[in-house]
Amino acid sequence: MGREKKFSREELWDATRELVLEVGYTGFTFSLLAERLDISRAAIYKQFHNKEDLMIDYMVYEMEFSIALLQSIDANKDFEHQLDDLLNKMYSMKDVHQALGLATTIPSTTEHVIQQKQKLGGMHRDLYAPLVKVIDQGKSEGKIAQHRSANMLLGFIFQTIDVPNFERLTPENLIQEMKEFILYGLIGKNIE
Amino acid sequence: MGREKKFSREELWDATRELVLEVGYTGFTFSLLAERLDISRAAIYKQFHNKEDLMIDYMVYEMEFSIALLQSIDANKDFEHQLDDLLNKMYSMKDVHQALGLATTIPSTTEHVIQQKQKLGGMHRDLYAPLVKVIDQGKSEGKIAQHRSANMLLGFIFQTIDVPNFERLTPENLIQEMKEFILYGLIGKNIE
Amino acid sequence: MGREKKFSREELWDATRELVLEVGYTGFTFSLLAERLDISRAAIYKQFHNKEDLMIDYMVYEMEFSIALLQSIDANKDFEHQLDDLLNKMYSMKDVHQALGLATTIPSTTEHVIQQKQKLGGMHRDLYAPLVKVIDQGKSEGKIAQHRSANMLLGFIFQTIDVPNFERLTPENLIQEMKEFILYGLIGKNIE
Amino acid sequence: MGREKKFSREELWDATRELVLEVGYTGFTFSLLAERLDISRAAIYKQFHNKEDLMIDYMVYEMEFSIALLQSIDANKDFEHQLDDLLNKMYSMKDVHQALGLATTIPSTTEHVIQQKQKLGGMHRDLYAPLVKVIDQGKSEGKIAQHRSANMLLGFIFQTIDVPNFERLTPENLIQEMKEFILYGLIGKNIE
DNA sequence: TATGAATGAGGGTTCATTCAT
DNA sequence: GATGAATGAACCCTCATTCAT
Incomplete structure (x- = not known):
């Protein structure tokens, strides 16, 4: 019952990502998004109460994807291979990562945004967790000095x-x- | 003769820097700037045809300042001291540097913006020149491998x-x- | 055979009255009504072509109710008791009466609205009829001067x-x- | 300096009054007002931050006018002449009075509206003051019973x-x- | 030259209404 | 008959920019 959706969440997030990378958060408008999906602005408002709600939801979505990606680093490999893996994966999410940096600029006007921001805060830890493991591996192999702060690195x-x-x-x-x-x-590896 | 200017360029750039750091490029408006300088918006339009023209000129101004700052690195010191000096100076222009990063987001609508963007491109080289010297110093001291790209570093x-x-x-x-x-x-210094 | 209606007219008019009193005519929306009845907006559109059609029908419904109420005034009592009865009944329909006052603000866009507005005009007479009787009773008891216009009073x-x-x-x-x-x-009763 | 205003406050309030009487508070839009004054909507926003601010200011303006009008009732005349005067003056502000009734429907979103609403509350007393005097005159002449509430009357x-x-x-x-x-x-005068 | 006033384009949002299942 | 999805028009509001004094 009811008619079929003209656009899926997947399509919506894809278009959102494209636009945010092209025009930035402030340049991002429902007009642009609607035009790209070939739907009306009002159709988007049916699913998201306002622009901020959409953006914060988008960021949570991207964050979840990123976390899953970084969690797939094989903790059994040695430090260098893990780092290789890590860099490749981070490089592939480079653009999205920049987009996520905009999260801080979303004003917290609605309750939903506040909640999702808190959630994002928690996810940040989840995102870092596998990376800290890589650093730890480096320390346990004696490659990285124990005293250095993983967060900083x-x-x-x-x-x-x-x-x-x-x-x-x-x-x-x-x-x-x-x-x-x-x-x-x-200084590089090969010197001294 | 004629009326005295109510605001100097210096004041204008200072106010611009403050505002850009506070509200970002997109949040920056002539209204805000005029209010802070206690003049009318129209007065600014007399000197800058539009917002982009002003922003690009502001960036050129900051770039010139940055270049002067980095040129003051003493080329006679050894690599480590030069690097120290470099980092301290770069750190002091950190905020402005971030603001400059916004340059890329200025749309090139007017001829003036296009020209100034090209000029900024040239200045980029001037900005890097003293830094390349530091890298070269490192290389000549055998601290940095010859084959490494100074730009990349x-x-x-x-x-x-x-x-x-x-x-x-x-x-x-x-x-x-x-x-x-x-x-x-x-890996750090103390290891290996 | 056919699906059972999810909501009766009675329920619909009750919800309509509640809402109109809460939010006024202009604040009244199909969204609110649908939500309160726990049905979809489209379901209402099946029965009423548009908002004005619904509102005008609602008013006719209320008017019928009001007429029945005022017709129940006992014409055999004396003037003062009839007036007592009248005031009590009018007081009980006070809110609805105010809501009915909004009828004039409904724009006559559809044929249906135009017809119903005419019907309402006729009902207005029916509504006044029992009241005129009360006035007449007052006149026949010598309490009200014959020349005074019942409508005006x-x-x-x-x-x-x-x-x-x-x-x-x-x-x-x-x-x-x-x-x-x-x-x-x-001037009051007790004076003179 | 600066160019001449295309519309005066007087013109603006006149157009506002006309429109409010024609379409009511909710039907009143800046578009309509701008069209009637043959100016742009934005020009109105220069003077009033939003619709509510304008409406509440309009009401204060009308209230001031009404107060001045009612204060001009000659307190030296006898009760009946004062009442005559009063009714004539109230009749002339009949439409405006209806418009003022809408004041209660203005939502208090801005600080300005809240303040003006309080001010209006105070003015309400000023408006009633001369009227209470008329009632008092009636009481002192023995026309109105002492115990009756002036406010209610x-x-x-x-x-x-x-x-x-x-x-x-x-x-x-x-x-x-x-x-x-x-x-x-x-009951009327001539009876009993 | 500096200004206050005016404007048009565009963004965010809501709502009455229609369509396809 | 009932529904979820979609739409276009209209609204409130802001801002970059221009105009007339």
């Missing part, structure tokens, strides 16, 4: 992933560069 | 500077952490 | 019923005040 | 003024009818 890694690719390296080469920098810094 | 450094300070370290400690990561990566 | 009575109860009198006291004013005006 | 008078003119009497005759009803009620 992960912060650096996340930042490094977002480096602009001015030199237009291939993803493989770019990731290789990142890996070298992340592991050994400016 | 600088990109990493810039990214690292922007790391979020979740652990609320003091600036001194934060810079210390950055330095260690930038120099030696995850 | 009834208009005054209806207006008086709607007086705002700023002093928060009990209904009994309020009705008593009304009665005194309606019968004797400002 | 004024409520009745206000209601009576709003009676619908179904019989299309001339204003003079209508006022005459009102006066008779208000003074002597149904």
Whole structure:
């Protein structure tokens, strides 16, 4: 009963991601989204009470995906292989990660947004958990000094992933560069 | 003769910087700027044809300041001291640097914006020039491998500077952490 | 055979009355009505082509009820007792009467509305008929001057019923005040 | 400096009054108002932050006018002449009075509205004050019983003024009818 | 030159109404 | 007959920009 939906959640989130990456959070409008999905603005309002509700739900969706992705890192491999895996996966979610950075700019006007923001806060820990394990593996292998803060190191890694690719390296080469920098810094491995 | 300007460029740029940091590029409006300077919006329009023109000019202004700052690094010191100096200076322009990051989001609608964007591209090189010298110093001291791309390394450094300070370290400690990561990566100095 | 109706007319008019009194005519929406009856909006549209059609039909329904109520005034009692009865009954339909006042604000867009508005006009006479009898009784008892227009006097009575109860009198006291004013005006009975 | 206003406050309030009487508070929109004044909607927003602010200010304006009008009743005349004067003046503000009745339906969303509502409350007393004097005059002349509540009686008078003119009497005759009803009620003067 | 006033385009949102199952 | 989904028109409001003094 009732007629068939013209657009699925999947389609909606895909279009949302595209648009957020193209025009940013403030540039993102229901008009644009509706146009891209070839539906009316009102149709979206049937499912989301307002723009903020939609955006925060989108972010939770992306976060869940990211968590699942990072949780799939094989904890049985050695540190270097785990790091490889980690960097590849983080690189694949690079764009989305930037979009998620906008979460902080969503004003908390509705109860729903407040709740979802709290949820996102909790998910942040879930996202970091597998990464902390990688760092720990590094420490247990004696590769990383015990005293270094995993959070800080992960912060650096996340930042490094977002480096602009001015030199237009291939993803493989770019990731290789990142890996070298992340592991050994400016000084590099081969020196001294 | 004629009426005296009610506001100087200096005041205007200061107010612009404050506002951009407070509300972001999209939140930045002529209304806000006029209010802060206690002048009318129309007065600003006399000097800048539109919002984008003003923003791009502001960025050129900040870039010039940044270039001057980074050019003041003493090329006679050794690599580590230069790097220290570099990081401290970059840290002090951290916020502005983030604001500059918004440059990419300015749509190129007017001829003026297109020209200034090109100019900014050129200035980017000027900004990097003193930094490349630091890297070169590192290479000449045998600290950095010859084959590594200075641009890439600088990109990493810039990214690292922007790391979020979740652990609320003091600036001194934060810079210390950055330095260690930038120099030696995850692996760190004391290992191997 | 056919699905059973999920809601009766009675239920629908009850819900309509509640809502109109709560939110007014313009605040009244099919969404609210559907929600209160726990059915879909479309189900209402099956029975009423549009909002105005429903509202005008609702008013005819209320009018019929009001007519029946006022017709129950016992024409055999004397003037004062009839007036008592009248005021009590009018007071009990006070809210609905106010709601009916909104009828005039319904735009006559459909043929149905136009017809029903005419019907309402006719019913207005039916509503007034028993009241005119009360006035006539007053005249025949020599309480009311023959020359006075019954319609006009009834208009005054209806207006008086709607007086705002700023002093928060009990209904009994309020009705008593009304009665005194309606019968004797400002000057009052006990004077002269 | 700056260009000349295309519309004065006076014009704006006149157009507002017309529209409110034509379409009611909820039917009143900035679009309609702008169209009638032949200006853009945005021009109105320059002067009033939102619809409610405008409406509440309009009501204060009308209230001030009404107060001035009623204060001009000559307190030295006798009761009947004062009442005459009163009814004539109230009749002339009949429409506005109906519009003022809508004040209660304005939602209090902004601070400004809340303040103005309080102000209106105070003005209500100012409006009633000269009327209470008329009642008092009636009492001192022995025309009105001492125990009767002036507020209640004024409520009745206000209601009576709003009676619908179904019989299309001339204003003079209508006022005459009102006066008779208000003074002597149904029973009338000449009886007993 | 600086200003107050005015404007048009566009964003967020609601609602009466229609359509397809 | 009942439903869920979709729609377009209209509303409130903001903002970049222009105009006339």
